[in-house]
Amino acid sequence: MTVIRTIVAVAAxxxxxxxxxxxxxxxRAQGNNPFQExxxxxxxxxxxxxxxxxxxxxAGTDKAKQAAIETGxxxxxxxxxxxxxxxxxxxxxxxxxxxxxxxxxxxxxLPDPGTNNMTNNMARYALERNTDPSAAAALRYALSTAKGTxxxxxxxxxxxxxxxxxxxxLKALASSPDPLVTDAAITAxxxxxxxxxxxxxxxxxxxxxPVYNAFLRSAEKQASSGNRGAALxxxxxxxxxxxxxxxxxxxxxxxASLNSPRTGAIALSVAESASDxxxxxxxxxxAGTLETPADTQRSVAAWAKLPAAAQVALLSAWSDRxxxxxxxxxxxxxxxxxxxxxRAAIRAAARxxxxxxxxxxxxxxxxxxxxxxxxxxxxxxxGSGVEPALISIVQQGAPALRTTxxxxxxxxxxxxxxxxxxxxxxxxxxxxxSAALKALGRTAGVDQEAHLVQILTATKYDDxxxxxxxxxxxxxxxxxxxxxxxxxxxxxxxLASTAGRAAIISSLAEIGGDRALEVITRATTSPQxxxxxxxIGGLANTWxxxxxxxxxxxxxxxxxxxxxxxxxxxxxxxxxxTDDRAPAEIRLSRIQQAMTLAERPEEKRQAxxxxxxxxxxxxxxLAARALDDPDLVAEASxxxxxxxxxxxxxxxxxxxxKGPATDQALDKVIRKVKDDNVRAxxxxxxQG
Numbered sequence: 001m002t003v004i005r006t007i008v009a010v011a012a013x014x015x016x017x018x019x020x021x022x023x024x025x026x027x028r029a030q031g032n033n034p035f036q037e038x039x040x041x042x043x044x045x046x047x048x049x050x051x052x053x054x055x056x057x058x059a060g061t062d063k064a065k066q067a068a069i070e071t072g073x074x075x076x077x078x079x080x081x082x083x084x085x086x087x088x089x090x091x092x093x094x095x096x097x098x099x100x101x102x103x104x105x106x107x108x109x110l111p112d113p114g115t116n117n118m119t120n121n122m123a124r125y126a127l128e129r130n131t132d133p134s135a136a137a138a139l140r141y142a143l144s145t146a147k148g149t150x151x152x153x154x155x156x157x158x159x160x161x162x163x164x165x166x167x168x169x170l171k172a173l174a175s176s177p178d179p180l181v182t183d184a185a186i187t188a189x190x191x192x193x194x195x196x197x198x199x200x201x202x203x204x205x206x207x208x209x210p211v212y213n214a215f216l217r218s219a220e221k222q223a224s225s226g227n228r229g230a231a232l233x234x235x236x237x238x239x240x241x242x243x244x245x246x247x248x249x250x251x252x253x254x255x256a257s258l259n260s261p262r263t264g265a266i267a268l269s270v271a272e273s274a275s276d277x278x279x280x281x282x283x284x285x286x287a288g289t290l291e292t293p294a295d296t297q298r299s300v301a302a303w304a305k306l307p308a309a310a311q312v313a314l315l316s317a318w319s320d321r322x323x324x325x326x327x328x329x330x331x332x333x334x335x336x337x338x339x340x341x342x343r344a345a346i347r348a349a350a351r352x353x354x355x356x357x358x359x360x361x362x363x364x365x366x367x368x369x370x371x372x373x374x375x376x377x378x379x380x381x382x383g384s385g386v387e388p389a390l391i392s393i394v395q396q397g398a399p400a401l402r403t404t405x406x407x408x409x410x411x412x413x414x415x416x417x418x419x420x421x422x423x424x425x426x427x428x429x430x431x432x433x434s435a436a437l438k439a440l441g442r443t444a445g446v447d448q449e450a451h452l453v454q455i456l457t458a459t460k461y462d463d464x465x466x467x468x469x470x471x472x473x474x475x476x477x478x479x480x481x482x483x484x485x486x487x488x489x490x491x492x493x494x495l496a497s498t499a500g501r502a503a504i505i506s507s508l509a510e511i512g513g514d515r516a517l518e519v520i521t522r523a524t525t526s527p528q529x530x531x532x533x534x535x536i537g538g539l540a541n542t543w544x545x546x547x548x549x550x551x552x553x554x555x556x557x558x559x560x561x562x563x564x565x566x567x568x569x570x571x572x573x574x575x576x577x578t579d580d581r582a583p584a585e586i587r588l589s590r591i592q593q594a595m596t597l598a599e600r601p602e603e604k605r606q607a608x609x610x611x612x613x614x615x616x617x618x619x620x621x622l623a624a625r626a627l628d629d630p631d632l633v634a635e636a637s638x639x640x641x642x643x644x645x646x647x648x649x650x651x652x653x654x655x656x657x658k659g660p661a662t663d664q665a666l667d668k669v670i671r672k673v674k675d676d677n678v679r680a681x682x683x684x685x686x687q688g
Contacts, residue, residue, distance in 0.1 A: 035072035039079050041086040049089050056097060066097045077105045084118060091122035098130040106130075107138035110154055111145040120150040128157040136163050143169045152184045159188025162221070167192060171200040183210050190214025193221025198234065212238065212247040219254055232260050239266050245279045256286050263287075264295035268302045277309035284310035288317025296325050303329050311336075312344045319348035327353045334360060343373045350377035355385030362393055366404040375404070379411035387412075391420045394436075403435040410439035418443050422451050425468070430461040437467035441474040446484060449475055453488045456507065457500030465503050473510045482513040490515060502534035509538025512545065521551045536564055540571025546579045549590070556597045569594060569603050577610040584616050592622060601631040608635040612642045615654060617661035619643060624665035627672050637673050637682075640665045644685045 034051035041048055052069065059065035076082050076090040094102050109123035124142075127135040140163065142154045155173065158166045166188070173185035186204070189197040190213065198218050201211055215238055223231035231254070238251035252270055255263045264287050271283035284306060287299050303314055315333060318326040330353055333345035346364060349357045358378070365374035378390065393405045406424060409417040421443065424436035437455070440448065449472060456468040476485035489504045489511075496504060505523055508516035520543075523535035536555060539548045552575065555568030576582075576590045591607050591614065598604045608626060611619050620643050626636035644662050647654040656662075669682040 035076055038076050038086045038089060039082040041083055041089060043085045052089075052093060056093065059097075067099070067101065070094065070097055070099060070101050074102050074105050077102075077109070088118065088122055091126045094126040095129045098126050098132075098135070100132040100134045103127065103130065103132065103134045103138050106135075107142065110138070110142035111147070111150060120146070120153050124153050124157040128160055136161055136165065139163070140166050140169060143173070148178075149180070152180050155181065155184040155188050159184075159191035162192050162194075164192055164194045164196060167194070167196045167200055170197070171203070174200070174204055186210045186214050187217075190217035191221065193218040193225070195230070209244060209247070212243060213250075216247065216250045216254065219251070223254070223258055228258060232258060235260075236262065236266065239270055241273050245274055245276045248274065249279050249282055252283055252286060264290045264292075264298055268299065268306070271306055271310040271313075272302070274307075277307070280307050280309040281313040284313035285317050288314040289321070291321060291323075293325070296323060300326055300329050308338050308341055311338075312340050315341070315344035315348045319344070319351045322351050324352050324354075331357060331360070334364070339369055342370050346370055346373045346377045350381040354383050355389045358386060358389035359393065362390075362397070362401055362405050362408075365408065366401050371404075375408055375411075378405070378408045387414065387416060391417065394420050394424055399429055399432055402429075402432050406432070406435045406439050410442045413443035418448065422448055425455055426451065430459075430464050433459070433461070434463045434467040437464065437471045441467075441471035444471060444475055446475060446479060446481070449485060450488045453492050453504075456503050457492055457496040465499075469503060469507045469510075472507050476511045482511050483515065486511050486513050486516050490519060493519065498528050498530050501528075502530045505531065505534040505538055506542070509542040512543065514547075517543075517547050517551075524551060524555060532560075532564075536567055536571075540567045540574070543571070543575065544578070546575060546582065549575055549579075553593065556594070562599065565597075566600065566603065569597055570606060573603070573606050573610050577613065584614050585618070588614050588616060588618050588622070591619075595622070595626070601629075604629070604632055605635045608632065608639045612639050615643055615657050617657060617659050620657055620661045620665045624661075624668050627665075627668055633673060634675075637669045637675075637678050640669055641678070641681050641685065644682075 032051075034048040034055075037048035038052065052073075055069055056066075059069060073090040073093050077087055082090075091106070094106070098106075106123040106127050109119050110127075112119045124139065127139055136158070139154055139158050139161070143151070143158075143166070146154050155170065158170065170185045170189050170192070173181055174189065176182045176185065186201070187210065189201050198215070201214050201218065204211055215234060219231045219234040219238075222228075222234065235251045235254040235258070239248050239255070241248075243251070248270055252263075252267055255266060260266075267283045267287035267290075271280050271287065274280045274283060284299075287295070287302075290296070290299075299314055303311060306314070311333070314326075315330060317323075318330065326348070330345050330348045333341050334349060334357075336342050336345065342364075346361060349361060358381070361374050361378050361381075364370050365378060390405050390409060394402050394409065397405065402424065406421060409421060418440070421436045421439050425433050425440060427433055427436075433455070437452070440452065444452065452468050452472050452475075456465060456472065459465050459468065472485065472489070476482050479485065486508060489507055493501060493504055501523075505520055508520055520535045520538055523531050524539070526532045526535065536559075539552055539555075549572060552568045552572040556565055556572055559565035559568055572590070573594050576587055576594070579587065582590075588611075591611050594607045595604055598607065604626070608623060611623060620640060623636045623639040623643070626632040626639075629636075640662075643657045644666060646656045663686060666682045666686040670679050670686070673679055673682070
């Protein structure tokens with residue numbers, strides 16, 4: 001302690017001599033003193049802070065200039081009237097340029113916790129970063145003078161400095177009755193990380209998690225200091241079962257980071273002996289990522305005796321690095337009773353086992369609790385021979401297996417797989433054919449359409465026909481060329497059977513286009529009921545643009561049967577309702593025609609529903625006339641109220657229809673409707 005006091009006294013004498021009215025030349029030239037201004041700093045005007053920062057930058061590595069600045073900062077710290085904020089900034093600057101000159105004043109601040117420990121913190125942060133030996137000496141001296149939180153702070157700073165000379169004192173403090181001091185001292189010994197501090201930690205009578213963490217930190221420090229052997233020895237000593245599993249995990253990670261040749265064997269031992277699944281997985285993962293043949297063979301040999309969590313981790317690691325040496329173990333794992341192991345094995349098998357495992361994965365994809373995992377694995381599986389193996393199953397497998405693999409091929413389209421799907425679509429098994437057609441709906445192009453049309457017109461199975469139609473329509477939607485897709489259908493029309501022609505018409509109705517409309521319109525008068533019904537139904541239920549309106553209107557007037565006329569009229573109203581491009585007056589005229597042609601209340605109600613989107617006085621008048629029909633009072637009054645009020649539809653604000661026609665319609669609602677709520681709404685709108 002005598003030596004320390006001497007160092008401090010000498011430094012203090014030098015500081016006192018140099019601090020007499022020392023103001024850097026730059027500050028004098030500017031006619032101000034930022035150090036004086038810093039003494040009154042209150043966190044508001046940062047002018048003096050910026051000025052001193054600029055001086056430090058300008059000084060660079062010039063020791064004389066730095067000394068002058070340091071002296072000014074020391075003056076702020078010594079001034080009893082200086083603000084806490086000013087002293088805090090002064091100490092912060094001393095973190096950067098502090099030398100032995102500032103140690104005496106800072107050391108006096110260490111025992112004092114000040115306001116919220118601020119005084120101690122200011123001093124020790126500056127000393128902690130000061131590279132002069134006297135700074136460390138001052139911190140060590142403060143171990144005997146500071147108390148409570150101030151002492152804890154000093155201990156932390158000595159640990160951060162890695163001060164080996166503080167080890168004896170830190171060892172003594174590690175047995176302090178104050179638990180905060182004890183923990184801080186143990187942590188600091190770990191940060192020092194030298195042989196002496198490790199020995200001190202080992203000598204502590206009560207070892208617990210803080211001590212073990214300090215051992216880990218010591219090993220890390222040894223490794224960063226170049227003492228790899230000592231670090232490895234320390235890490236290895238903490239992988240045994242006597243240590244908490246979190247410490248074992250940290251030690252094992254340390255061994256792996258240093259590329260210890262014993263990492264693999266130790267990791268497998270930890271994975272086998274650990275009781276915590278998290279540690280089992282972590283240890284096995286480390287073992288599985290080691291790529292040397294010896295490490296891989298060791299892991300493969302140990303796999304069977306490892307707990308399930310470790311087995312899953314090993315399979316995942318092998319999968320990630322596509323370790324073919326683990327193929328046999330992976331195949332065995334596919335038969336495990338544990339679903340987590342099977343799932344990991346499926347993923348690994350797809351990556352490392354090659355085409356030979358395709359049949360096994362296909363079976364898992366068709367039944368059991370891992371179907372989705374197996375399908376995804378097959379869909380993403382690469383390597384030579386995989387696609388031929390999948391195609392072979394589609395061609396020769398059992399029906400259930402074929403349909404499963406067909407779904408997989410849809411996820412990985414190639415010319416070869418598409419050709420196999422086309423062939424399967426034309427087969428005799430309707431389940432397989434339908435599955436293949438659904439897949440072709442995702443993968444086929446116009447080059448395969450002729451085959452699909454042939455299936456559409458020739459099959460006797462409804463499911464197959466529907467799947468073929470959906471696939472053809474999907475091609476049209478995907479390519480965007482409706483006329484080109486329609487050509488094979490139109491070419492097959494004349495030679496197709498009655499059922500085939502009906503299927504073609506249904507497909508054309510979904511595809512659309514001018515030629516398709518022409519053919520379908522002609523077919524509405526076919527003498528064959530199946531064809532005629534398909535044509536009328538296609539226009540009424542499916543056709544998407546206004547091109548079908550003339551044909552539907554004519555059918556509404558002169559259809560061969562009442563059901564044909566009703567269906568056509570309903571289709572006419574459906575298309576009218578979706579034809580947003582038509583002017584309101586044209587849409588109103590269409591609805592008026594439909595109301596005239598309607599033979600049943602149902603179609604009149606549909607017309608009133610469509611009328612709600614025609615916001616004109618004429619629409620209100622038409623709805624008002626419908627009030628005279630007892631079957632239409634509810635729908636007519638609802639349409640009037642809807643039109644008479646402003647509405648929000650999507651992102652559009654619809655204006656209310658105002659005027660005499662609306663007023664008269666509302667008056668009529670009030671007179672004729674019996675529902676009190678409806679009359680009340682009408683009165684409110686009428687008064688509005």
